Amino acid sequence: MWKRLLLIRGAELAALALLAAIPLMVDNSYVLGLLTLLAIYGILLIGLDVTVGYLGQVNLAQAAFLGLGAYAAGLCVANFDFGMLAALAAALVVGLIFGTLLAFPALRLEGPQFALATLSFSALSATTLNEWEGLTLGAQGLQVSRPPFLGMALDAPEFFWLCLLLLALVWMAMRNLLSSQWGRAFEALRDSPIATDAMGVGTYRHKVAGFALASGLGGLAGGLYAFNFQYLQPQSFGWDLMVILLLGVVLGGRKSLWGALVGASLIALLPNLLSNRGLFQIFSAIGLLIALAAGGQGLLKKTTRPFQALAPVAAMGILMVGSLIVGNTEDWRKAIFALMLFSVVVGLPEGLMGFAARFLTRLFHIEPPRLPAPASLDTVLPKRTANGGALLELRGLERYFGGVKAVDGVSMTVQAGEIHGLIGPNGSGKSTAVNVISGLYVPTGGDMLLRGKLLPVGSLFKVARTGVARTFQNLQLFGELSALDNVMVALKDVYRSPLPLVLLGLARAEEKRARAAALALLELVGLGDQARSLAKDLTYGDQRFLEIARALARKPELLILDEPAAGLAHPDVNKLMDIIKRIHERGISIILIEHHMDVISELCGVVTVLDGGKIIAAGTAEQVKRDPKVIEAYLGVVDDPAGAAAPAQAG
Amino acid sequence: MYTLLIVQLAVSGALMGMVYALIAYGFQLTFATSKSINFGQGELVMLSAFFSLTLIDSGLPYWLVVPGGMLFGAVLGLFVERAAVRLSLEQKGEGWILLTIILGLLGFSAAENIWGRDDRPFPTPISSDPLHFFGIDVTPLELSVAIGVLAVMGLVELFKRKTLLGKAFEAVSADRDAAQLMGISATRTIQLSYGLSGLVAALAGILVAPITTVGPTMASVLILKAFSVAVVAGLDSGFGIVLVGLFLGALESLTSFYLGSGWREAPGLVLLILALAVRPNGVFGKASIRKV
Numbered sequence: 001m002w003k004r005l006l007l008i009r010g011a012e013l014a015a016l017a018l019l020a021a022i023p024l025m026v027d028n029s030y031v032l033g034l035l036t037l038l039a040i041y042g043i044l045l046i047g048l049d050v051t052v053g054y055l056g057q058v059n060l061a062q063a064a065f066l067g068l069g070a071y072a073a074g075l076c077v078a079n080f081d082f083g084m085l086a087a088l089a090a091a092l093v094v095g096l097i098f099g100t101l102l103a104f105p106a107l108r109l110e111g112p113q114f115a116l117a118t119l120s121f122s123a124l125s126a127t128t129l130n131e132w133e134g135l136t137l138g139a140q141g142l143q144v145s146r147p148p149f150l151g152m153a154l155d156a157p158e159f160f161w162l163c164l165l166l167l168a169l170v171w172m173a174m175r176n177l178l179s180s181q182w183g184r185a186f187e188a189l190r191d192s193p194i195a196t197d198a199m200g201v202g203t204y205r206h207k208v209a210g211f212a213l214a215s216g217l218g219g220l221a222g223g224l225y226a227f228n229f230q231y232l233q234p235q236s237f238g239w240d241l242m243v244i245l246l247l248g249v250v251l252g253g254r255k256s257l258w259g260a261l262v263g264a265s266l267i268a269l270l271p272n273l274l275s276n277r278g279l280f281q282i283f284s285a286i287g288l289l290i291a292l293a294a295g296g297q298g299l300l301k302k303t304t305r306p307f308q309a310l311a312p313v314a315a316m317g318i319l320m321v322g323s324l325i326v327g328n329t330e331d332w333r334k335a336i337f338a339l340m341l342f343s344v345v346v347g348l349p350e351g352l353m354g355f356a357a358r359f360l361t362r363l364f365h366i367e368p369p370r371l372p373a374p375a376s377l378d379t380v381l382p383k384r385t386a387n388g389g390a391l392l393e394l395r396g397l398e399r400y401f402g403g404v405k406a407v408d409g410v411s412m413t414v415q416a417g418e419i420h421g422l423i424g425p426n427g428s429g430k431s432t433a434v435n436v437i438s439g440l441y442v443p444t445g446g447d448m449l450l451r452g453k454l455l456p457v458g459s460l461f462k463v464a465r466t467g468v469a470r471t472f473q474n475l476q477l478f479g480e481l482s483a484l485d486n487v488m489v490a491l492k493d494v495y496r497s498p499l500p501l502v503l504l505g506l507a508r509a510e511e512k513r514a515r516a517a518a519l520a521l522l523e524l525v526g527l528g529d530q531a532r533s534l535a536k537d538l539t540y541g542d543q544r545f546l547e548i549a550r551a552l553a554r555k556p557e558l559l560i561l562d563e564p565a566a567g568l569a570h571p572d573v574n575k576l577m578d579i580i581k582r583i584h585e586r587g588i589s590i591i592l593i594e595h596h597m598d599v600i601s602e603l604c605g606v607v608t609v610l611d612g613g614k615i616i617a618a619g620t621a622e623q624v625k626r627d628p629k630v631i632e633a634y635l636g637v638v639d640d641p642a643g644a645a646a647p648a649q650a651g
Numbered sequence: 652m653y654t655l656l657i658v659q660l661a662v663s664g665a666l667m668g669m670v671y672a673l674i675a676y677g678f679q680l681t682f683a684t685s686k687s688i689n690f691g692q693g694e695l696v697m698l699s700a701f702f703s704l705t706l707i708d709s710g711l712p713y714w715l716v717v718p719g720g721m722l723f724g725a726v727l728g729l730f731v732e733r734a735a736v737r738l739s740l741e742q743k744g745e746g747w748i749l750l751t752i753i754l755g756l757l758g759f760s761a762a763e764n765i766w767g768r769d770d771r772p773f774p775t776p777i778s779s780d781p782l783h784f785f786g787i788d789v790t791p792l793e794l795s796v797a798i799g800v801l802a803v804m805g806l807v808e809l810f811k812r813k814t815l816l817g818k819a820f821e822a823v824s825a826d827r828d829a830a831q832l833m834g835i836s837a838t839r840t841i842q843l844s845y846g847l848s849g850l851v852a853a854l855a856g857i858l859v860a861p862i863t864t865v866g867p868t869m870a871s872v873l874i875l876k877a878f879s880v881a882v883v884a885g886l887d888s889g890f891g892i893v894l895v896g897l898f899l900g901a902l903e904s905l906t907s908f909y910l911g912s913g914w915r916e917a918p919g920l921v922l923l924i925l926a927l928a929v930r931p932n933g934v935f936g937k938a939s940i941r942k943v
Contacts, residue, residue: 058749105924111745113882117924120924121924127914239871307738311734334763
C-alpha cells in the first residue's frame with residue numbers, strides 16, 4: 001500500500017522537480033523554449049485525453065480550442081489590458097463555453113458523427129479567425145505581448161515555471177476527477193450509453209461536462225501558447241497540429257496522465273527529430289526494432305492477428321528506408337507522422353505508457369490498492385417492509401413499431417413485495433414492455449403508474465431515478481471497467497461532493513464508502529473475489545450476476561430482470577435462483593422475465609403470460625401452466641389428446 | 652438584371668454541388684455495407700486527379716484517361732479497406748476513423764512530394780465556352796460534371812439492383828449477420844463497396860479538376876462539403892444527396908457573393924452541425940430503433 005503510494009507519487013514529484021530544475025542548470029533559451037512547449041502541450045493533451053481516452057470519441061477540435069483560447073487571451077490583453085491570470089482565465093472560460101456549445105449538438109452522436117461534428121467546428125473556427133479581420137487581423141497574424149503576472153513582468157524561465165505550475169495543478173485536479181465517480185461515468189458512457197442512462201448516471205451531463213472540460217483545458221493551453229510565442233496566426237491551429245496532437249495522445253498512451261506527458265515531450269521534440277537526419281535514422285531504426293519485437297512476440301503468443309503484427313513492421317520499414325533515401329525529411333513530415341501514428345494505432349493500441357505501466361508494475365511488484373472490508377448489507381440495501389398495495393400499474397399500455405403492435409393494450413399490476421413472472425413465447429412483447437417501462441421506448445398509448453404516480457416516459461435516466469432498476473437481456477456491462485467499478489458507477493445516494501471538492505481531492509471519504517458498499521453487493525451475487533477483474537473478462541454467468549449487482553446499486557424498489565437465466569448453465573441457474581430469493585428477502589419487488597418454467601414456478605407468486613402483445617393469462621404458475629390458451633401459444637393448436645402428447649415426447 | 656445574376660450564381664453553384672453529391676455518394680456506398688466511411692476520401696479524389704493528369708501528360712487520349720483514373724481510384728479504395736478498415740471492423744471498434752485519417756495524411760504527403768505543392772491546370776477536351784439558356788450561362792464543362800455524376804450514380808444503382816453481386820451488396824447493407832449466414836462474404840462485399848467508393852471518388856476528381864485545377868489541397872475543402880451533404884441528407888438517403896448537393900452548392904455560391912469568398916465554406920459547416928444536432932439521421936435518412 002505505502003510502497004505503491006511512495007513509488008507513484010514519488011515518480012510524479014521527481015519528474016516535476018527535474019523539469020523545474022533544468023532552467024537552473026542549463027542556461028539555454030532554446031532548451032527553455034522546448035520545455036515551455038512541453039508543459040503547454042501537456043495541459044492540452046491531458047484535456048484531449050478526456051475525450052479520446054475516457055469518452056472514447058475521436059475529437060478533432062482540440063487544436064481549434066487551442067487557437068480560440070490563444071486568440072481570446074491575446075485579444076483580452078491587447079484590447080482590455082488584462083493581466084496574465086485574468087487573460088488565462090478568459091482563455092479557459094472561452095474554451096469551456098465553446099466546448100459546451102459544441103457538446104450540445106454533438107451530444108447524441110457517436111463515433112463518426114462525433115468526429116465529423118468536431119471536424120466541422122475546427123474548420124468553422126479556422127474560417128472565422130481568418131475572415132474576421134477586424135478582430136483578429138486575419139492571416140496577417142496578431143502580435144501578443146506577455147502581460148505582467150500579478151504586477152511582475154515574467155522572463156522566459158519564470159514563464160516556464162508558471163506553465164509547469166499550471167501543468168502540475170491540472171495534473172492533480174484531473175487525477176482526482178478521473179479517479180472519482182466522474183471518471184467512472186466517462187468510461188461507462190463510452191462502453192454503454194444505454195446502461196449509463198439506465199443506471200441513473202446521466203450520459204447527458206457527463207458527456208457535456210467531459211467535453212467542456214477537455215475544451216477548457218485546450219483554451220487554457222491556448223492562453224499560455226499565446227504568451228509563449230507572442231505571435232498568432234490562424235493556420236497554426238489547423239489540421240496539421242490536430243494530427244500531431246492525436247499522435248501525442250495515442251503514442252503516449254490513452255487514459256493516462258503520464259501518457260499525456262510522454263506524448264507532449266515527443267511532439268515537442270518532433271521538429272528537432274525531423275531536422276536532424278542522423279537522429280531521425282536512429283529513431284526510425286528503434287521504431288522498426290520495437291515493431292519487430294512486439295509483432296514477433298504477439299505472433300508467437302498468438303495474441304495478435306497477423307495484420308496487427310505485420311502492418312506496423314511494414315510501416316516502420318518504410319520509415320527506415322525512407323530515412324536513408326529521402327533528400328529532405330522535413331518535406332515528408334506528414335508522411336512520417338502518418339507512418340508513426342499508423343504503427344501505434346495498429347500495433348500498440350495502449351501506447352507507450354500503457355505498455356510501460358504494465359511492465360513497471362511487474363518490475364516493482366506494485367500491488368493494487370487494498371480493498372476495504374465490505375459494508376454490511378443492511379446499510380447498503382436496508383430491508384424494505386412490504387406494505388402491500390400496488391407498486392407498478394400498467395393501464396392499456398401500447399407500443400407500435402409501424403404496423404407491428406409489439407405491446408397491444410397490456411394492463412397489469414405488480415404488488416409490492418412480490419416476484420411477478422412475465423412469460424410468453426418469443427416475440428410476444430415481453431422485452432418491448434420492459435423497454436417501455438424502463439424508458440427506452442416512448443409508449444404509443446396507455447399509462448404507467450408507480451405507487452399511484454405517473455412514471456416518466458421515454459427517458460431511461462428519469463425512470464432510473466424513480467427507483468426502478470433493470471438488467472439487460474443482451475448484456476450491457478461497462479466492459480473496460482472492473483466489476484467493482486461497474487457497481488460503483490451505479491451506486492445511488494453516495495456521491496454528494498460538488499465538483500470543486502472532487503477536483504481538490506476532498507471527496508475520498510465518500511469514495512471509500514462507495515467501495516465498501518459496492519463490495520457488499522458483489523458478495524451478494526457471489527462475485528466478491530472478482531472485484532478487480534474487468535467486466536469483459538468475467539465468465540458469461542458472472543457477467544449476468546454482475547448486471548444484477550449493478551442494478552441493485554440503484555437501491556431499487558422495483559427490479560426488472562430481463563431473462564437473467566438466458567444461456568446459463570444449470571449450476572448457474574440454481575445460483576441465480578438463490579440470488580433472486582435473497583434479493584426478494586430484502587423486500588425488493590421483482591418483475592422476472594424468463595423462459596425457464598421451473599425457475600418461474602419456484603420463484604413467482606404471480607405470473608402474467610403475453611402473446612402477440614396481449615395478456616392471455618394471469619394467475620399462479622400452476623394455473624397458467626394448465627391454461628389452454630397458454631398451451632396453445634407455446635405449442636400450437638391442439639386438436640386431439642394424442643397430438644398434444646407428441647411434442648412433449650419429442651422435446 | 653440583379654435577379655438574373657443571383658440565378659446565374661445559384662445555377663453555377665448547384666452544378667458544382669453535384670460533385671459534392673458524388674463524393675458523398677462514395678460515403679454512402681461504404682456506410683451501407685460497413686457503417687464506416689473513409690475520412691481520407693478527399694485525398695483519394697486528389698490522388699486520382701493527379702494520376703489522371705500524369706496519364707494525360709504521357710499522351711493518353713482523354714477517353715482512356717477517365718477509366719484509367721477510375722481504376723486507380725478503385726485500387727486506392729481497396730487499399731484503404733485492407734489497411735485501415737478491416738481490422739477495426741473485425742474488432743468491432745471505431746479505430747477506422749483514426750486510421751483512415753492517417754492514410755489520408757500519408758496520401759497527401761506523397762502527393763506533395765511526387766507531384767509538387769503547386770496547383771496545375773487539368774486539360775480537358777470539353778469546351779468551357781458558355782452556352783446560353785434563358786439568359787444564363789452554362790459551360791459544357793459544368794454540364795459534363797452533372798451528366799457524369801448522374802450517369803455513374805445511375806450505373807452503380809443499376810448494378811446493385813440487377814446483378815447477383817449487387818444483390819449481395821444490398822443484402823449485406825440490410826443485415827450483415829443474416830447475409831453472412833446465407834453464405835455471402837461480408838468482408839468481400841465491404842471490399843467491393845470500398846472499391847466502388849474509390850472509383851466514384853476518382854471520377855469526382857477527374858470531373859472537377861478542370862474547374863478547380865489540381866493540387867494537393869484541391870480536395871480539402873471539397874471533402875468538408877461532401878461530408879455536409881452526406882450528413883445533411885443522411886448517410887442512407889440514396890438520391891437525397893443529389894438534392895442536398897444542388898442546394899448546398901447554390902447556397903455557398905450565394906454566400907460567397909454576399910459575405911466574401913472566405914466565408915464560402917461556412918454554410919456547409921453550420922448546416923452539418925445543425926443537422927447532426929437536430930436530425931442525426933439526415934433529412935432523407937431513416938431513424939433507427941435502439942435495441943437492447
